Amino acid sequence: MIQNTHGRRNGLSNPKKWTREEEDILRAYLEQEKESFTPGRAWGQLQAEGFSRTAEAIRKKVQQFRKNEDLAKTSDPKLIAKLISLVNKQPREIEEVCNLLDVSPKKARNLISVAVERGYTIRIAENGFIHPTGLQPRTSKTSISLPKVSSTLRWAVFSDLHFGSRFCLEEEVADFATYVHKEEGINLILNAGDSLDGQRVYRGHEFELKYHGFAQQSDRLLMHLPEFPDLHYAFIDGNHDASFWKLSGLEPGAETVNRAVARGRTDLTYLGPDQAQVVLGEGDQGVIVEIAHPDKAGAYAKSYHIQKYVEALQSGSEPQILFTGHEHDYLQIEVAGIFCAKCCTFQSQTPYMARKSLRPALGGLIIEIKVSDDYQIREWSCRRISYNGPKLKRHLALPVRKIVL
Numbered sequence: 424m425i426q427n428t429h430g431r432r433n434g435l436s437n438p439k440k441w442t443r444e445e446e447d448i449l450r451a452y453l454e455q456e457k458e459s460f461t462p463g464r465a466w467g468q469l470q471a472e473g474f475s476r477t478a479e480a481i482r483k484k485v486q487q488f489r490k491n492e493d494l495a496k497t498s499d500p501k502l503i504a505k506l507i508s509l510v511n512k513q514p515r516e517i518e519e520v521c522n523l524l525d526v527s528p529k530k531a532r533n534l535i536s537v538a539v540e541r542g543y544t545i546r547i548a549e550n551g552f553i554h555p556t557g558l559q560p561r562t563s564k565t566s567i568s569l570p571k572v573s574s575t576l577r578w579a580v581f582s583d584l585h586f587g588s589r590f591c592l593e594e595e596v597a598d599f600a601t602y603v604h605k606e607e608g609i610n611l612i613l614n615a616g617d618s619l620d621g622q623r624v625y626r627g628h629e630f631e632l633k634y635h636g637f638a639q640q641s642d643r644l645l646m647h648l649p650e651f652p653d654l655h656y657a658f659i660d661g662n663h664d665a666s667f668w669k670l671s672g673l674e675p676g677a678e679t680v681n682r683a684v685a686r687g688r689t690d691l692t693y694l695g696p697d698q699a700q701v702v703l704g705e706g707d708q709g710v711i712v713e714i715a716h717p718d719k720a721g722a723y724a725k726s727y728h729i730q731k732y733v734e735a736l737q738s739g740s741e742p743q744i745l746f747t748g749h750e751h752d753y754l755q756i757e758v759a760g761i762f763c764a765k766c767c768t769f770q771s772q773t774p775y776m777a778r779k780s781l782r783p784a785l786g787g788l789i790i791e792i793k794v795s796d797d798y799q800i801r802e803w804s805c806r807r808i809s810y811n812g813p814k815l816k817r818h819l820a821l822p823v824r825k826i827v828l
């Protein structure tokens with residue numbers, strides 16, 4: 424006797440809901456027949472298996488399968504990775520990409536849109552070729568709302584968190600963000616790059632990593648950046664973040680924000696690679712702040728790279744305040760009328776830094792300025808919150824090896 428299940432002919436002849444078994448039979452038949460598939464012949468196949476569906480119902484079901492397959496294909500990370508590796512080798516015409524990936528032009532375009540949404544740096548040029556675009560510096564300023572309280576503006580800055588590194592002070596990052604928000608009433612933290620430790624930045628770098636790959640490192644970042652309703656983070660990418668772009672074409676800052684949004688977080692803003700200007704104030708008015716991650720380190724004078732950076736600024740585009748990351752150092756200095764600070768780090772000394780005789784300044788900064796009505800700076804104060812000290816013993820203590828002669 425035929426089982427009395429959905430879709431079988433003995434009674435429940437045409438239920439609305441397709442069973443898994445029916446769908447599997449239809450899928451297998453579709454796969455087997457490919458181009459010669461017709462709903463009529465599939466009807467016969469289902470009848471032979473003891474199911475009854477009209478040809479129209481089968482046609483609709485197949486349409487649904489194909490639509491789902493398209494959606495799955497255009498969001499398939501493996502297919503996106505294949506697309507990126509193809510176009511990173513050389514620009515390719517869209518038809519060539521369709522052939523190589525075995526997708527229709529429509530799917531290829533969808534795939535490109537999904538890749539761009541996910542932070543990959545490619546585009547379709549007017550001549551129909553798909554190009555890698557490189558990391559595009561942002562050419563506009565970003566306005567961030569930061570109301571004055573009695574002509575005073577306050578915010579915090581940190582840099583070079585290096586999530587993924589064995590030497591990243593994850594708990595201290597969380598502690599700093601919580602402290603400046605809860606105890607100091609700060610609602611904005613600017614970040615001057617190297618949020619992630621990246622991959623293959625220098626020879627032997629892999630041995631200094633605790634978490635490998637973009638997904639794991641950005642997960643650690645999002646896990647340790649505390650989320651408060653009134654606290655916002657705005658950040659650029661540094662050279663360590665950009666290592667993921669060099670390896671895969673993924674713009675890590677853009678994708679980190681995507682991953683935050685997927686978790687329901689809207690407290691992160693990516694400002695671009697290497698450097699960005701923000702206007703802190705209200706409406707179009709505010710103080711102009713530049714955040715930069717210049718790829719220079721180690722100089723006889725601590726102020727050397729900042730001075731050179733200011734010297735190289737395009738005339739007319741100078742900020743009022745400059746924060747630089749990358750050097751894992753602390754300094755505040757006024758250069759050519761610009762208030763400048765190096766933003767410290769939350770990565771304790773790595774073997775690489777020890778080899779280069781570089782000592783990290785651990786911590787972050789709290790900035791407080793008094794401004795005139797038209798946002799000219801009248802007073803500047805930069806306080807360093809330090810994490811050098813006894814708390815770090817857990818990272819730095821080495822076991823004692825005894826040799827008895």
Ligand SMILES: [Fe+2]
Pocket residue numbers: 583585617661663749750751
């Ligand atoms: Fe760094």
Ligand SMILES: [Fe+2]
Pocket residue numbers: 617661662663716748749750
């Ligand atoms: Fe760096």
